[in-house]
Amino acid sequence: MALEAWLMDDSNEDQRLPLHPNPKELLTIDYLAELGVLYWKLNPDNYEHDSELGKIRDERGYDYMDMLDLCPEKVSNYEEKLKNFFTEHIHKDEEIRYCLAGSGYFDVRDKDDRWIRIWMKPGDLIVLPAGIYHRFTLDTGNYIKLMRLFVGEPVWTPYNRPQEEHPVRKEYIKSLTHKFGESIQAH
Numbered sequence: 001m002a003l004e005a006w007l008m009d010d011s012n013e014d015q016r017l018p019l020h021p022n023p024k025e026l027l028t029i030d031y032l033a034e035l036g037v038l039y040w041k042l043n044p045d046n047y048e049h050d051s052e053l054g055k056i057r058d059e060r061g062y063d064y065m066d067m068l069d070l071c072p073e074k075v076s077n078y079e080e081k082l083k084n085f086f087t088e089h090i091h092k093d094e095e096i097r098y099c100l101a102g103s104g105y106f107d108v109r110d111k112d113d114r115w116i117r118i119w120m121k122p123g124d125l126i127v128l129p130a131g132i133y134h135r136f137t138l139d140t141g142n143y144i145k146l147m148r149l150f151v152g153e154p155v156w157t158p159y160n161r162p163q164e165e166h167p168v169r170k171e172y173i174k175s176l177t178h179k180f181g182e183s184i185q186a187h
């Protein structure tokens with residue numbers, strides 16, 4: 001199964017629901033790539049010996065790795081963390097997440113500032129570019145196990161919106177402008 005991603009509807013319903021307009025229109029990997037979001041489908045059962053994962057890590061310099069097993073028993077300040085994950089933010093670096101079990105939603109803003117919901121399931125590896133506004137929520141399954149990758153010593157600091165003057169945000173907007181021309185909105 002390929003990655004499922006869709007434009008979200010504007011309802012204020014439970015964040016853990018899919019929240020897609022009916023009928024659901026799936027977005028393509030190419031559409032995500034235009035926003036700078038990268039995607040691979042890997043075999044999650046084999047992550048410890050996966051040469052494909054090894055190749056991605058080598059090529060992109062992801063020498064740091066840890067696991068985030070998102071359940072109340074294993075994570076301190078569980079509720080607070082979930083709340084922070086769902087607060088719209090950027091980072092100075094890429095956010096790289098590989099789903100090994102469970103599922104959840106990464107929401108990213110598209111070039112017109114609309115929410116795109118990316119449904120992460122076992123085997124899905126995504127890279128969010130530095131400077132993209134995003135957030136994360138569990139889905140109704142209430143559980144996800146993620147591998148986190150990073151180049152060098154990890155820095156997970158979120159910078160909550162608005163960040164229009166942040167150099168990394170400006171750089172990201174510039175990269176979009178190169179792709180889409182001047183039609184994109186600055187927010």
Ligand SMILES: CSCCC(=O)C(=O)O
Binds near residue numbers: 095134136156
């Ligand atoms: C659950 S990992 C994704 C949440 C997030 O955006 C972050 O950690 O910065």
Ligand SMILES: [Fe+2]
Binds near residue numbers: 134158
């Ligand atoms: Fe983040």
